[in-house]
Amino acid sequence: MTYCVGLLLNEGMVLLSDTRTNAGLDNISTYRKMFTFEEPGERVITIMTAGSLSVTQTTIARLREAIEDDGATGETSIMQAPTMLKVAEIVGNMLASVRAEIDEKLATMRQLASASMIVAGQRKGGVMRLFLIYPEGNFIEATEDTPFLQIGEHKYGKPILDRVVRPDTSLQDAQKAVLLSMDSTLRSNLSVGMPLDLAVIERDACRVTLRRRIEAGDSQFAAMSEAWSRALRDGFTQICL
Amino acid sequence: MTYCVGLLLNEGMVLLSDTRTNAGLDNISTYRKMFTFEEPGERVITIMTAGSLSVTQTTIARLREAIEDDGATGETSIMQAPTMLKVAEIVGNMLASVRAEIDEKLATMRQLASASMIVAGQRKGGVMRLFLIYPEGNFIEATEDTPFLQIGEHKYGKPILDRVVRPDTSLQDAQKAVLLSMDSTLRSNLSVGMPLDLAVIERDACRVTLRRRIEAGDSQFAAMSEAWSRALRDGFTQICL
Incomplete structure (x- = not known):
């Protein structure tokens, strides 16, 4: 399982993901679920992933290939796409096609392959945008009324977000909110686990302004969890x- | 959807259920999901239900018929069963057979009928027991390590229970805990709704010692929710x- 959450606030975006993956209950591993693509000052895109690891890894790898391809255009490369909406479309189409491909392989096993993603980003001159991409490639976007999006095991950590996150929440408070939301999830679902990846993208910086990996023994996180x-x-x- | 929760504590049992049912998003009704069978001082059994209304209503109706039947025995009537374990078995078997019967009717529509139940009770001379009955009729039981059971939309309301409920929690605190657990669920899932049914069964009383319906406008509940x-x-x- 997985828990990833993204907030779209007036001052910027705050993103948090766990790193636990499991193939069955008896095969547990640690994989990064947060991926950043940036040309600092020009464009920043952070993608968080939930679902079948083979689907998410292949999707991210193909997005990278498309960026590096000699014939890359604004239609194929998320680093050249003219708008964040186009970025969401490229990611959605890639996710849907990889999912369909792997789904076909798994059909003989009567298993389903599925995955969803959160895409956060801004290009110079544009506004910050935060999308949730569904397994079928369609997507929704965070708005003033609902300034956060979650994928994976979202329920345990939603009450605290419902209560404290507003568009005018400060980036400092927002980091607290996502960490406490994760803390509730970690307590209630063993298949979500440390370490965590935290990223902050300040408005108009067009780069990741804070990046932090929080390891299992992190004393600051433990103190916050205990205080809560x-x-x-x-x-x-x-x-x- | 539904949210029901039961606590098994040293001093007694505390039970809470909502009343919202829906057949599709556009057909929402209020139905009681908590049913009490008692012979005060001798035996008390409270059943809470989640799932297809046709399954839960038919199961409860047949359990009642079996109690009133002239040939009722300890094998068929939950009011004559020699132990609470036997009560859980009777409820489980009835639920499984009703579910299978209705499931068959729905097969042509490619729909599934399912339901689960929480059974709480005590008979004179026995101990209090709290069971969760699965749609297939098998069941698990609350223990010292895990003194609460939930059915329906259980995730939003679990963090608060994980944090505060222990076997030695007082009945007063336990009522607070289940109401706050419900409050979080009501906020996050519109398909769980007021009014609520709250019941307390004190240890060895063998009757429901407190029964309260909490209506949508209840000022005490609103004040508690606001304070929280x-x-x-x-x-x-x-x-x-």
Whole structure:
């Protein structure tokens, strides 16, 4: 399983993903699920992935190939696409075609291959945009009313986001919010696991302005998690029925 | 959708269910999902239901018929069964047979009928027991390590239970915990809805010692929900990243 979350705020975008993958319950590994493509100051695109590892890895690899291809154009390369909408379309089409290809291979095993992605980015002169790409290649976009998108095991971590994330939330608070959202998910679902990848893309910077890998023993994350537990317990105690 | 939760604590059992059902998104109704069978002081059994309404209603109706049948025995009537384990078996078998029967009717529509139940109870001289009955009729039981069971839309409301519910939690705190767990679920999933049914079964009372229907406008619930939101926001503000 996986949990990835992205926030689209006035000041920028905040992205967080876990790294646990499993092929069955008895085969657990660590794989990065956050991939950044950037030409600092000109264009930044960060993609987070959930679902079948063979689908997501192949999709990302083909997106890279398309960027490096000699004949790359704005129709094929996410680094040349004229708009973020076009980027989302290229990613969606690639995901859908890889998924269909692998799905066909798995049909004889009566298994399904599926994956979804979050695409966050900005190109110079454009606005920041945050998309959720479905396995079929279609997508939705974060808006002022719903400034966050999640993929994977999204339910445990949604209540805290529903409560505290607004477009005017600061980038500092937003990092706290996604980390606490992840903390709830880690506690309730063993198939989501450390380390975590955190990225912040400040508005109009067109590059990743903060990138942090949070390892299992990270004392800052542990302290925050403990403080949140204490706050919840204290809050709970103080409430009258 | 549905959310029902049951806690098995040293002092007793606390049960909470919502009442929203829907046949498609455009056909929403209110149905009770908590059913009590009792002979006060001798035996109490409370059943909560999730899933296809036709399956759960028919199962409950047949359990009632079996109780009232002239030839009722400890093998067929949950009010005569010698143990709570036997009660769980009777409910499980009835649920599985009704589900199979309705499933067959739906096969031509390529739809599945499914349902699950929580069964809580105690008979005089026995111990309190809390079971989760699966659609196939098999079941699991709450224990000291995992003193709560949930059916329906369980994920949004699980983090708070994971954090505060222990076997030695008081019945007062337990009511708070299930109501806050429901509050998180109501906020995040529109297909779970008010009014709510709350029941408390004190240990060895062998009857429902508190029964409360909480309507949509309930000021006490609204105040608790608001206080919890405030506590979460305050806790969030105080945490340092």
